[in-house]
């Protein structure tokens with residue numbers, strides 16, 4: 654079957670206005686990768702929904718195909734977003750595809766190199782803000798209220814519509830919802846989307862574990878964080894726009910929202926790579942949360958079907974790895990030297 658992108662595939666489930674003009678890069682349709690070894694260690698049937706394999710390397714493409722399709726159909730000429738990086742790259746790619754101008758606001762010096770490079774490669778006008786993601790978001794909200802520029806952050810309801818499709822795909826692949834779904838939570842658009850998607854699709858409901866980073870855990874602490882800090886830049890957010898909905902999803906699904914340390918996140922990133930899946934730090938938070946909860950017996954994963962959502966590709970943030978490894982050794986280009994080196 655030829656794939657035409659997720660709007661085409663799940664049109665009947667998506668509440669998009671009639672004026673939408675589909676802009677697609679054939680996003681979605683990402684693999685649900687079985688993780689038999691790590692699953693065995695945790696005693697569950699484990700899968701990774703590998704969202705890093707979307708066209709621009711993160712799940713943001715699911716929402717962006719919908720948001721840009723609506724903006725284009727409405728006659729917008731320019732789109733804008735605040736971003737910790739992945740939204741910027743995604744907005745830039747879809748805007749380019751649609752022939753729209755894109756402007757992205759990022760927190761100064763805090764965006765991973767692979768994301769910034771993507772935004773620039775796709776032709777976005779990138780502006781750094783002397784402030785946090787939350788400051789950038791407040792600014793783009795204001796300018797889109799006062800000018801015809803279209804907002805494509807996940808406050809935009811069509812982002813949520815598009816992102817629901819990952820829940821549909823998981824249900825289609827497993828023929829039912831899993832017992833648990835674990836995912837990172839930043840601005841909380843994605844957890845909102847999954848919960849809405851599972852509820853709508855009617856193939857059962859998972860319990861949802863949302864995972865924040867300890868230094869950026871407003872939903873766990875119960876108040877906004879002025880200066881969020883974490884190595885997981887994609888979830889370095891102190892005031893989630895959809896925080897209430899995230900708490901609701903966790904509560905209604907009989908799941909929860911927890912925080913894990915940067916050390917746990919980086920450990921989870923390494924562990925996932927031991928079974929062949931390299932994800933960016935924020936993307937490993939869901940798995941870190943699962944490990945923490947099962948170790949403390951707060952989640953009984955034994956015999957359960959668990960899907961961990963890995964939101965973005967490891968190649969987005971290569972410096973996390975390259976800064977911590979020692980440079981590979983150098984040997985002469987001679988066979989004997991190779992034999993010595995291999996041991």
Ligand SMILES: *Cc1c(COP(=O)(O)O)cnc(C)c1O
Nearest residue numbers: 739839840841842843887964965
């Ligand atoms: C955006 C993003 C998140 C957080 O998603 P929210 O919808 O903001 O909660 C997590 N991981 C990655 C890789 C992201 O790009």
